[in-house]
Amino acid sequence: MSSETATKAYEGRSITVTFEARRCLHAAECVRGLPAVFDPGQRPWIRPDGAEAERLAEVVRRCPSGALRYEFADGGAEAPDRPTQIRRDATGQLIVRGELRVDTPQGVRAETRAVLCGCGRSQRQPYCDHGGPCGQSRMG
Numbered sequence: 001m002s003s004e005t006a007t008k009a010y011e012g013r014s015i016t017v018t019f020e021a022r023r024c025l026h027a028a029e030c031v032r033g034l035p036a037v038f039d040p041g042q043r044p045w046i047r048p049d050g051a052e053a054e055r056l057a058e059v060v061r062r063c064p065s066g067a068l069r070y071e072f073a074d075g076g077a078e079a080p081d082r083p084t085q086i087r088r089d090a091t092g093q094l095i096v097r098g099e100l101r102v103d104t105p106q107g108v109r110a111e112t113r114a115v116l117c118g119c120g121r122s123q124r125q126p127y128c129d130h131g132g133p134c135g136q137s138r139m140g
Contacts, residue, residue: 094118
């Protein structure tokens with residue numbers, strides 16, 4: 001697996017959180033939501049046992065890009081929002097939540113959340129990378 005598509009899993013007793021670095025847009029919803037679990041200054045930077053699994057899942061769902069995902073130890077995973085919602089923010093990014101099938105250079109991926117490029121200049125098509133006009137005003 002190339003570093004472009006590498007996903008790292010952080011396994012806890014009740015929940016596993018996965019992180020796909022190339023998708024992260026540094027909105028910091030995770031760090032603000034549960035700093036005891038998500039601490040970029042520590043290794044590992046994600047410690048799933050630092051919070052109750054349902055609370056952790058709630059914070060992971062705030063990640064707009066879908067870089068963070070979760071699966072419960074019993075096999076339960078995130079259910080997509082219904083109906084699917086698409087919103088263009090002030091910078092041109094398309095923020096999408098729902099039952100998604102995204103066509104990527106690596107093939108079609110099932111998603112529940114994504115920030116898609118609205119300007120056409122991202123090097124990580126179809127995902128936004130803040131490289132074009134969309135990057136002139138970062139998420140935060």
